[in-house]
Amino acid sequence: xxxxxxxxxxxxxxxxxxxxxxxxxxxxxxxxxxxxxxxxxxxxxxxxxxxxxxxxxxxxxxxxxxxxxxxxxxxxxxxxxxxxxxxxxxxxxxxxxxxxxxxxxxxxxxxxxxxxxxxxxxxxxxxxxxxxxxxxxxxxxxxxxxxxxxxxxxxxxxxxxxxxxxxxxxxxxxxxxxxxxxxxxxxxxxxxxxxxxxxxxxxxxxxxxxxxxxxxxxxxxxxxxxxxxxxxxxxxxxxxxxxxxxxxxxxxxxxxxxxxxxxxxxxxxxxxxxxxxxxxxxxxxxxxxxxxxxxxxxxxxxxxxxxxxxxxxxxxxxxxxxxxxxxxxxxxxxxxxxxxxxxxxxxxxxxxxxxxxxxxxxxxxxxxxxxxxxxxxxxxxxxxxxxxxx
Amino acid sequence: xxxxxxxxxxxxxxxxxxxxxxxxxxxxxxxxxxxxxxxxxxxxxxxxxxxxxxxxxxxxxxxxxxxxxxxxxxxxxxxxxxxxxxxxxxxxxxxxxxxxxxxxxxxxxxxxxxxxxxxxxxxxxxxxxxxxxxxxxxxxxxxxxxxxxxxxxxxxxxxxxxxxxxxxxxxxxxxxxxxxxxxxxxxxxxxxxxxxxxxxxxxxxxxxxxxxxxxxxxxxxxxxxxxxxxxxxxxxxxxxxxxxxxxxxxxxxxxxxxxxxxxxxxxxxxxxxxxxxxxxxxxxxxxxxxxxxxxxxxxxxxxxxxxxxxxxxxxxxxxxxxxxxxxxxxxxxxxxxxxxxxxxxxxxxxxxxxxxxxxxxxxxxxxxxxxxxxxxxxxxxxxxxxxxxx
Numbered sequence: 192x193x194x195x196x197x198x199x200x201x202x203x204x205x206x207x208x209x210x211x212x213x214x215x216x217x218x219x220x221x222x223x224x225x226x227x228x229x230x231x232x233x234x235x236x237x238x239x240x241x242x243x244x245x246x247x248x249x250x251x252x253x254x255x256x257x258x259x260x261x262x263x264x265x266x267x268x269x270x271x272x273x274x275x276x277x278x279x280x281x282x283x284x285x286x287x288x289x290x291x292x293x294x295x296x297x298x299x300x301x302x303x304x305x306x307x308x309x310x311x312x313x314x315x316x317x318x319x320x321x322x323x324x325x326x327x328x329x330x331x332x333x334x335x336x337x338x339x340x341x342x343x344x345x346x347x348x349x350x351x352x353x354x355x356x357x358x359x360x361x362x363x364x365x366x367x368x369x370x371x372x373x374x375x376x377x378x379x380x381x382x383x384x385x386x387x388x389x390x391x392x393x394x395x396x397x398x399x400x401x402x403x404x405x406x407x408x409x410x411x412x413x414x415x416x417x418x419x420x421x422x423x424x425x426x427x428x429x430x431x432x433x434x435x436x437x438x439x440x441x442x443x444x445x446x447x448x449x450x451x452x453x454x455x456x457x458x459x460x461x462x463x464x465x466x467x468x469x470x471x472x473x474x475x476x477x478x479x480x481x482x483x484x485x486x487x488x489x490x491x492x493x494x495x496x497x498x499x500x501x502x503x504x505x506x507x508x509x510x511x512x513x514x515x516x517x518x519x520x521x522x523x524x525x526x527x528x529x530x531x532x533x534x535x536x537x538x539x540x541x542x543x544x545x546x547x548x549x550x551x552x553x554x555x556x557x558x559x560x561x562x563x564x565x566x567x568x569x570x571x572x573x574x575x576x577x578x579x580x581x
Numbered sequence: 582x583x584x585x586x587x588x589x590x591x592x593x594x595x596x597x598x599x600x601x602x603x604x605x606x607x608x609x610x611x612x613x614x615x616x617x618x619x620x621x622x623x624x625x626x627x628x629x630x631x632x633x634x635x636x637x638x639x640x641x642x643x644x645x646x647x648x649x650x651x652x653x654x655x656x657x658x659x660x661x662x663x664x665x666x667x668x669x670x671x672x673x674x675x676x677x678x679x680x681x682x683x684x685x686x687x688x689x690x691x692x693x694x695x696x697x698x699x700x701x702x703x704x705x706x707x708x709x710x711x712x713x714x715x716x717x718x719x720x721x722x723x724x725x726x727x728x729x730x731x732x733x734x735x736x737x738x739x740x741x742x743x744x745x746x747x748x749x750x751x752x753x754x755x756x757x758x759x760x761x762x763x764x765x766x767x768x769x770x771x772x773x774x775x776x777x778x779x780x781x782x783x784x785x786x787x788x789x790x791x792x793x794x795x796x797x798x799x800x801x802x803x804x805x806x807x808x809x810x811x812x813x814x815x816x817x818x819x820x821x822x823x824x825x826x827x828x829x830x831x832x833x834x835x836x837x838x839x840x841x842x843x844x845x846x847x848x849x850x851x852x853x854x855x856x857x858x859x860x861x862x863x864x865x866x867x868x869x870x871x872x873x874x875x876x877x878x879x880x881x882x883x884x885x886x887x888x889x890x891x892x893x894x895x896x897x898x899x900x901x902x903x904x905x906x907x908x909x910x911x912x913x914x915x916x917x918x919x920x921x922x923x924x925x926x927x928x929x930x931x932x933x934x935x936x937x938x939x940x941x942x943x944x945x946x947x948x949x950x951x952x953x954x955x956x957x958x959x960x961x962x963x964x965x966x967x968x969x970x971x
Contacts, residue, residue, distance in 0.1 A: 201692050201732040208697040209728045216704070216725060227725045232681035233631075233747040234624040241623075243683045243724040243745055250733050291622035293633045297687055297741040302591050303812065307598040314606065334633040335606060335617045337741065338599040342591040342810040343640050343790060343817075347734050351687040351727065353743040355633055357623040400733060420691065420732040427733075 196517075197524050199426060202400045206480065220360070223367020223489060225285035225475065233357060240360050242288055246278035246479075247351030250399045251451070253418035256304065256347055257407075258434055258447045260414055265312045270453040271350055272296075272316025274396045276331070277454040278479065279354040281531065284461045285475040287364040292329070293355040294321070296336035298348065304417055305348035310338060313350065327386060327459035328466070346417045362465075366474035366489035369534055369560065373473055375486075375497065376543045377529030377557035378457055380478075381504035385551040386459055392438075392449035392506040397479045398524040399450075405514030406430040406446065430514060441505040449506045457531040460547050464533075470542055474534040478526040484579050486532065487568045490560075495568040497558035501528035511573070518573040527572075529557055586907075587914050589816060592790045596870065610750070613757020613879060615675035615865065623747060630750050632678055636668035636869075637741030640789045641841070643808035646694065646737055647797075648824055648837045650804055655702045660843040661740055662686075662706025664786045666721070667844040668869065669744040671921065674851045675865040677754040679719070683745040684711070686726035688738065694807055695738035700728060703740065717776060717849035718856070736807045752855075756864035756879035759924055759950065763863055765876075765887065766933045767919035767947035768847055771894035775941040776849055782828075782839035782896040787869045788914040789840075795904030796820040796836065820904065831895040839896045847921040850937050854923075860932055864924040868916040874969050876922065877958045880950075885958040887948035891918035901963070908963040917962075919947055 220228045220240055231239040248271050255267040276294060283292070294317065298310065321331035336352075380393030394402070404419075404427055411428040412419070419427040434447030441449065457477075464470055478485045486495050503511065507527050510516055521527060533543050540556050547554035566581040610618045610630055621629035638661050645657040666684060673682070684707065688700065711721040726742075770783030784792070794809075794817055801818040802809070809817040824837030831839065847867075854860055868875045876885050893901065897917050900906055911917060923933050930946050937944035956971040 202730040206728070208692070208700065216708070216723065219724075229683065229722050229724055232683065232720060232722050233745070234626075234629075236624075239624075241683055241722075241724075241745075243685045243743070245685045245687045245725075245727040245743065247687060247689070247727065247729060249729050250731055253733060293619065293622065293631055293745060295633045295635045295743055297635045297637060297743070299637070299689065299735075299739040299741070301810065302598070310598065318606070330622060332619050332622050332631075333606065334609075334619055334631075335635075337635040337637065338596070339637060339639050339741075340592040340790075341640055341739065342812070343643060343793075343808060344737055344739055345689075345735055349689040349731065349734055349739050351689070351741065353633070353635065353685055353687070355623070355631075355683060355745040400730075403733075418733060422693065422732070 196520055197401050200400045200404060200423065201420065221363055221365045221367065224363060224365045226282055228286065228363060231357065238359055239357055240363065241357050242283055243353065243355045244279045244283055245351060245353040247349065248274045248396050250403065251396050252348050252350055253415060254399065254403065254450050256418060257411060257415050258451060261434055265308060267451055268309045268312040269316030269319060270451060272313055273320040273453040275350050275352040276320055277456045278396050279352055280458060281456055281477045283354060283356060284457060285477050287362050287465055288356050288358045289462045289465055290356055290358055291332065293332050293334055294352055295334045296350065296352045298338040298350055299341045299345045300338065300348040301342040301345050302340045303342060323386065324458060328462050329458055364472055364475060369474045369490040369493060371493060371560050371562040373534050373560045374537045374540045374556045375495065375558040376533045376535065376540050376554055377501060378460065378531040378533065378547050379501055379553035380455060380526050380528055380530035382553055383551060384455060387455065390444065391455050392452035393504045393526065393528055393530065394450060394452055394506050395454045395526055395530050401516060401524055402510050404429055405510060405516055406432045408433055438505050439509060455530065460550050460552060463546055464543065470535055470539040472533055472535055476532040478530045478532065481523065482525045483522045483527055483570060484568055487566060487579055487581050490566055492563055493566055494561040494563035495558060496561060498571040499555065499557045500572060504528050518575065519577055522570055522572060522577055586910055587791050590790045590794060590813065591810065611753055611755045611757065614753060614755045616672055618676065618753060621747065628749055629747055630753065631747050632673055633743065633745045634669045634673055635741060635743040636672065637739065638664045638786055640793065641786050642738050642740055643805060644789065644793065644840050646808060647801060647805050648841060651824055655698060657841055658699045658702040659706030659709060660841060662703050663710040663843040665740050665742040666710055667846045668786050669742055670848060671846055671867045673744060673746060674847060675867050677752050677855055678746050678748045679852045679855055680746055680748055681720035681722065683722050683724055684742060685724045686740065686742045688728040688740055689731045689735045690728065690738040691732040691735050692730045693732060714848060718852050719848055754862055754865060759864045759880040759883060761883060761950050761952040763924050763950045764927045764930045764946045765948040766923045766925065766930050766944055767891060768850065768921040768923065768937050769891060769943035770845060770916050770918055770920035772943055773941060774845060777845065780834065781845050782842035783894045783916065783918055783920065784840060784842055784896050785844045785916055785920050791906060791914055792900050794819055795900060795906055796822045798823055828895050829899060845920065850940050850942060853936055854933065860925055860929040862923055862925055866922040868920050868922065871913065872915045873912045873917055873960060874958055877956060877969055877971050880956055882953055883956055884951040884953035885948060886951060888961040889945065889947045890962060894918050908965065909967055912960055912962055912967055
């Protein structure tokens, strides 16, 4: 069977088109940082800066719909709120933004598909997540948003959030300043953090177009006739699994629950590290679109060497083994077990790991940085060395 | 022929479901104001407040796609950026927010339908609009956003923007404080403002699901097979017009151009009035979803009497005459010529009108406020009195 790629399914993991479209835009105060950073136009203080960040749950929403259709569960929509917020929040963490955050959302729905009760649970999810994080020093102010009935445009539902925050300029962590001789500490996307209520599959909110179609059975073309692009035809739902199947190598977890696992935030860990200030952090990477290769967008004259990745959690093993996804494609699309990376001096790694584990999140040195002519990445994975260039 | 309603097409103009879903949310500092207003969590100044607002172009994007398919024009995507920003900005104007604004967007696209060049023109549109408004004292900082490839969820493209701003609390205009004995000055949605490059049809960015299906010919079911919900079947594109047809009663304007007319901002006018401070403004209403009845959401023990609406501009006449839209439905969905209303003392109306006309925007007293038991609205329209209750 030919290996399927994300691009076959109408998705470009590296977003070259988007990057080209926005290439003329002002790059902000820190052009090489993980997030766009603007001067403090809100309060006109030259010591501060503003950040506004947008992202959403992508096609994960369709898994929630299918799960609801099979089980009647409505809580699946609550966790989409967390997914949607964390996709923003944890990008913002990467530049060191841990202060109060304004959150709003945009929901574009087909009202026949995404109904009032689902919407209510989604909105409830924003509050649940915001309240939970308050215990860890976060301040999320949910400002409402816009729910639009767009059945002519949307088959099911698009759920995006936007987060605005403000921080001191001298606290910005600029990934552009990364250098050789550092270590990359990977923070696990799987397991159960002390601030989570159940085991996390690690899947996050990326790669869902690939994962859904590779894993789920063609039977879902009927139950989910509004959950795929009809142009995909026989490429839609080509797998052999049902959401209610037990995930291989994972006791008591269904594939559906694993896919809908709420995206973990690393806020409590990063907040603690930044507040303490004991460790100098050179860069942080949130492995969303781009997966394990995300770091490659940052830094100059640097080679990232990742030679000690976490063993793949079961959901990723399933995608790579049962699905037709090549190792190289998997690296480019999925976090494969490490969704957050902290780059620091070798002598500080132990402390970073200690704090992460304090919150129940496994962590270890997964790689290091070397001098190189350009920017490149070398990853040991699936018994091979995979090299990527910017 | 039975009169069609917005609800038949899967859209609820009053959004009762959405209101129910968010009813448990914190209503902010000014629960009765036009926008949600939160404490200044960004800069912790009790004299200030924060506003974050989200909205988008809804199904107007599909008209741009159809127009592009017929004419090859790409500039149609530039003006969607203006639509998307003004839908936020002019809501924010209603509470008196005219300070610097951060803008970001979320684009959920089917990459096969909304391609790279369209995206580039959309992004360009944000810059063009931001630069133009700079001349009128606005400061819009575009922070980028998120473009996601979501072909499984989106037939064509969803374009939303989010705007964040900050203002002094004592400058907030709280529509909740509206009272009897005031006049409602309507600002025209049509004509050509001094800051516009061409004649504006007045349509704005609302009511497009209704307008499209009532006006456009069934032939568009083929050219726009991805521009409507297949569940609508024979209710999709039931009109008799083509985008290239000349709009009746309007020289030299096609129906396509009229529909794609960029949503006018009233920023220059409101900014001038607020900066001068000569006039006390009790409330401002941006007639988006809810159309002419928008005001009904605000105030207590008040009757809004609108007995002097503008003559309907040609695009609305076409919708009401040729389309199957009842007068009552039209009032609930469309601005019908007045997209912005300023409520002030009778003695100040003349000055408000003068400033508006200074910017080339026709204005006049379209109604007044009276004491009532509850909140109600009475509108003279199409030879009848239409009454609405909250």
